Structures are given as C-alpha cells and as structure tokens.
Amino acid sequence: MDEIELRAAIDRVLPGVRADLERLVRIPGIAFEGFDHSQVERSAEAVADLLRGVGLPDVRIVRAGGQPAVIGRRPAPPGAPTVLLYAHHDVQPPGDLTEWRSDPFEPVERDGRLYARGAADDKAGIMTHIAALRAFGDTLPVGVVVFVEGEEEYGSESLETLLREYRDDLLSDVIVIADSGNWDIGQPALTTGLRGIVNAFVEVRTLDHAVHSGMYGGAVPDALTTLSRLLATLHDDNGDVAVAGLVRGSAAPLDYPEDRFRQEAGLLARVELIGTGRIVERLWAKPALSVLGIDAPSTGEAPNALVPVAKAKLSVRIAPGDNWKSAYEALVAHLERHAPWGAKVTVTLEQGGEPCVVGTSGPAYDAARAAYAAAWDGVAPVDMGIGGSIPFIATFQELFPGAEVLVVGVEDPDSRAHGPNESLHLGEFARGCLAEALLLAGLG
Ligand code: BES
Ligand code: MN
DSSP, X not given: OOHHHHHHHHHHHHHHHHHXXXXXXXXXXXXXXXXXXXXXXXXXXXXXXXXXXXXXXXXXXXXXSSSOEEEEEEOXXXXXXXXXXXXXXXXXXXXXXXXXXXXXXXXXXXXXXEESTXXXXXXXXXXXXXXXXXXXXXXXSSEEEEEEESOGGGTOTTHHHHHHHTHHHHOOSEEEEEOOBOSBTTBOEEEEEEOEEEEEEEEEEOOSSOEEHHHHTTTXXXXXXXXXXXXXXXBOTTXXXXXXXXXXXXXXXXXXXXXXXHHHHTOOTTOOOXXXXXXXXXXXXSOEEEEEEEESOOTTTOOSEEOOEEEEEEEEEEOBTBOHHHHHHHHHHHHHHTOGGGOEEXXXXXXXXXXXXXXXXXXXXXXXXXXXXXXXXXXXXXXXXXXXXXXXXXHHHHHOTTSEEEEEOOBOTTOOTTSTTOEEEHHHHHHHHHHHHHHHHHHO
C-alpha cells in the first residue's frame, strides 16, 4: 500500500481502534504485589483476542513465573524483514483516587484527550501496533512478532527468562518499542537513549527501642533526624547528585526552555530548579536521586518518643553509559560512609535496571525518520532522550545484537503517565498510528 492508501486505511480503522483502546483501559491490570492479578490475566486475554483479530496465525499467552505476556506472530513474506512490535499491557496503580477528575478505569474524552490509567502508558502503544496491522489487513509487507508484556511497570522481573525461553519465536531484524513519547504536540521524536534505575531502601537505626523524648532527647539522636541528615548528603548545594562514581554524559542538543519546563512539570512559582547544566542534560544524561517515601511514625500518631528506626526508599536514575550494579555499589558506599553519629545504616536493593543508548545510523532508523515526518505532515522527528527507564531494552540489545532497535511512543509532556488524570492526546495518537503503518511499509 502506498502512503495515500495507508492514510485512508488508518482513517478507516481509527474508530474501532479507539473503541478497543477504551475496552482495554477498563481492565485494571496491575502487576504490583497486593493487586488482583486476575485482571492482568483478563488484560492478556484481551490483547490475545486483538492479535487474533488482526489475523495473526500464531498467538500465545506465555509466562516465566511472572505475569502473562502475549506473543503473536506472522511470518515474513519472502525476502522481507521481520519486525518485533513491543508494548506492555500492565499499568501503574491509580494512586490517590480523590486526585482523579474521573474514574481511572472508565475512559472519558475531554478536549481531545482520552483520560484513563493506561490510556497513554501503554495501552496506546498496544493499539498503535493493532492500528498499523489492521490498516494493512492481509497485505502486510513484513513479518511481525508482536510482544506485549504484563509486568513492565513492576520491573519486568521474569522478562529476561521469557526472552531467553522464547528467543527463537522473537527473532527479528527490527524491534519497535512503542512505550515512549514525543517532544511536544505537533513535534514527533525518536528516542535515542533512556536512563537506567536503581531503587533501594536505606534503614537508619540509632536505638534498640523507643524512649521518652524528654528523658533522652538532647543526648540521644533519634533515627528520623539521623536519616534526614543522611538524606541531605545525597545532593550538593547546587542540587547535583553528590554520590561519587556515577556516570555523567551529554544529551541531544535540544533546548527545553525553562518556562515551558516549569509549566509542564507543574513547579510552583518560586521553587528553584536543582542541578546544573542544560535542562535536557539533567533529565536525560545525568543521574537523578529522589526520595520516594519514608517509613516513620505518622505525624497524627507520633508520641513524645525518640524514633529508634526510620527507613527511606531512594530512587536513582542513572545515565546512559552507567550500569546499575556499580551505581548501586556507589550508593551503598556513600550511605555507609556518611552515616551520621555512628548510626547503623542498612541498605537493601529493591530493583535495578540498565540504561540504554539507541543507535541512529541504521536503515530502520532512516525509515522511521521518513515515516514520522510524513505522518506529522513534514515535521521531521527530533532525537531525544528520556529520563524514565525501559530496562529490558538493554536486554533486547544483548540478546538480539543483530536487530536494530527503534524507540517510539505517543506520550506527550501532558500525558501524566503514573500520575492522576493520565491521558492520551487523540490527534497525536492518530498520527502515531499512521507513522507506524508508514514505517512498516518503509521497512517492507
Ligand atoms: N513508559 C515508561 C517509560 C517512559 C518514561 C517513557 C517517561 C517516556 C517518558 C515505562 O512504562 C516506565 O514507566 N518504566 C518504569 C521502569 C521501572 C519500573 C523499572 C520507570 O521508568 O519508572
Ligand atoms: Mn510504559
């Protein structure tokens, strides 16, 4: 099919794609512990049905001890390449329901955006693949392997085993990962690097048991003050991460105007930015360290007692070129070395994931540039980094060294993935569907 036919075909399939996206987001498939995993099963079944519906002859639900993934395959026409299309069907928990303007699992359209948990991250990714496949019907010019995993938001623990187990079924020439975003509305992007991640807990203990804060306060350090002092050592006065030994790289030459950035982040008027260097460098090419939570007595219930033990959850985003094990060691060394007042500091790992660099010099990348520019009516895509993580991209790259990886997606700066009121920009979604169809045509 040529570009004109594909445009018409995408227009034709879009209403059905939208309806199926709404059906998918009504299934609250959350892989986190403590959530109803039968919903993840339902969501895998729904994805399998969609893949059967586009005529893939070989669709299976697979697992390796974790949540179900779906693999659908269709062999390549003679001489054509095979393209692996990746997305994930699990979503983040909805969080605080009172912050949502509408039910997170009941899609609602407002001002051209579809609001629901997973509408953007990453059920839009699944439906982008489905849209492209539907547009071609049985004239698909390439072989495809669709791989939709079910525990990306929970760290993809069993993914590596799964990839190894199904290696032969997943073999492909090009891997298209639809789980990222564009630079702005109207400005497409190809993602050329992602940060990795190290999540860890640090526990500080100063006392064997809680004691009266009047009797002992003044001479005995409480664990919460001690933990706070320890956390305060993690950044220097500029707000750069102070942990020694983390990699710092350089980022794409994109300008992220400070006022745009502040507005998109929702930063309060007089709050300063932290860190140094260009904004995109801080986001994509330098480490970031955040405190995600603290276990300590809550203020409403805290007695007049010295807290014996307190624990924080830390999250380090590590730059492309770093690796999570050495970053974790650097973090542990820092925390142990800076233990205030001789407190007992215990660090435990929650999860680690590698950063990645995505090449920009292969034929698939060129085909993607052309397809995205056409879908956005002549606006060429920019190369951008992402501060978030998709750790298994590194695993794909290692397991399938011959395949060219492309990272794309339909999130935009206002998608609010992981937060309340997540949404998908429907106009950009339509362009993303067309771009993927054009890309498959180009690769064919
Ligand atoms: N879709 C995101 C990755 C992403 C983040 C793309 C920001 C574009 C902008 C992905 O689903 C995600 O959130 N990944 C997790 C990985 C973690 C669980 C290992 C993340 O970055 O927190
Ligand atoms: Mn995602």
